[in-house]
Amino acid sequence: MSLALSDDQLAMYQRDGFLLQSQLFDIEEIELLRRSAKADKQLDDHSFGRGDGEGGTVRLALWNHPGQGIYGAFARCERLVSAAEQILRDEPYHYHSKMIMKDARVGGAWAWHQDYGYWYGNGVLTPNLVSCFIAVDPSTHENGCLQVIRGSHLCGRIHHKLTGEQAGADAERVAEVAKRFEHRYVEMAPGDVLFFHANLLHRSDQNHSEHPRWSMICCYNAKSNDPYKDSHHPRYTPLSRLPDSAIKEVGAQRFSSDEHAMAWLDPNREASASRLEE
Template sequence: MPGPLTEAQIADYDSQGFLLASSLFDADEIELLRRSAKEDKRLDDHAFGRDDGEGGTVRLSVWNHPGNGIYGAFARCNRLVQRAEQLLRDEPYHYHSKMIMKDARVGGAWAWHQDYGYWYGNGVLTPNLVSCFIAVDPATRENGCLQVIRGSHACGRVHHQLTGQQAGADPERVAEILKRFELVHVEMNPGDVLFFHSNLLHRSDQNHSENPRWSMICCYNAKSNDPYKESHHPRYTPLDRLPDSAVREIGGQRFEDTDVHQNDSQGQSMAWLDPNRDASATSLKPTSKDANN
């Protein structure tokens, strides 16, 4: 298994706002996740759409606690949690995870945004959070791979406003940032993982290709950054880490087990987020204090 991050890798993350770990999960491991997600009726039942303001719709499922199934095995495995801990310089806890289902030909876009632009309103005082973007399918320019602005996390929190049903970063500000910072298309193979800072500006195009671009994103907050108020995402909750071998063990059980009730109970432990409560990207109001900052 890959070892911990080196000092040079951590320095790259600090300066760029992101770090790409190639083949962090091998072909067999990521196939377990891909097959699980695409055959998972419960995941599909909890999926909802968000208008991207460009005529398309982003489809996703969100859950707050990792659970005991295959998704939890990824979010709780040492490979991810150890790296999150190194990048946060603190004990990480699971803030939430989501599956982005950018389907072939119809998958919607994400507007330029910062995750902290959403999470600021949840009572999180600092941007010391990290997201881990796991490529389930190949991510290419053609099917709407993630785009990031290298070093843009240093710009601080940018004002966000609604675009369709998504909150996007101030377009004028983003346009000026793009004049000084490099735009990077992050093409990824299944099993690659992109770690990125909560203030890094990122977006993705619609998928007009014949190939799906599904991805799972695990978000971690630092223990010392425990939100000061309740919101639709959890406050500090100790994370029960799993050895890396749990990905294969739990993933294999997913298909060996014919007991539907057991699979249901694993899904129920995940604390799915109702779309009506997913206010991170949709609750900005012109009259809020944030709108004047």
């Protein structure tokens, strides 16, 4: 099920700053990811919180290198990487992945922001990066689905400042952007994927519902956009792609009798989350 984006889809991405692909991962694939994530004590231990400035806390886990397990099988699969290559028009490498754990009733909000608003400070010279938002749970208006401002990536990088413990885009400018561009709630079913530009303004509300909203986001940078300095995210590192079939193969190993077969992270390489927390 390798993905090849059409010229019309690529033009839509360039115009809107995002592209939604329904059911990019099938029920079995996304269930393997969901079961793995929610039973993963290491993932839970690796997670940390960010106050949202509205009385809530966002919980997430973040890692730089995709690894050999189920998370890496998603991030390295041809389906995502080939689409990232088309969007970036360059060889993509894995910038980082994260699991957003918006739990039922307590999941916090994300302020309006651009990802490049963060990554600019990491020595990345251009916004030629793409994020791939994979819905693990249903993502609805009620449980705090992603919201976007269509076409806002064309506004360029907006100044960011702290909103609670998060860096949010300048509120006055966001309000003016919202007057001219369409604000959209992106509801998604498990297995849907949203590709979006690093300068697209996006946010999400708190989850006051009875239903969790977990999602995995894989971020890719272009090889030619290699940062000029070191940071907590990696400089260009060649990405070893996997066939799409690897997801189910690795997922089956994840639930094999050998509990040590699929270690989540290499603790000697992955300090990014703890650094961000500090």
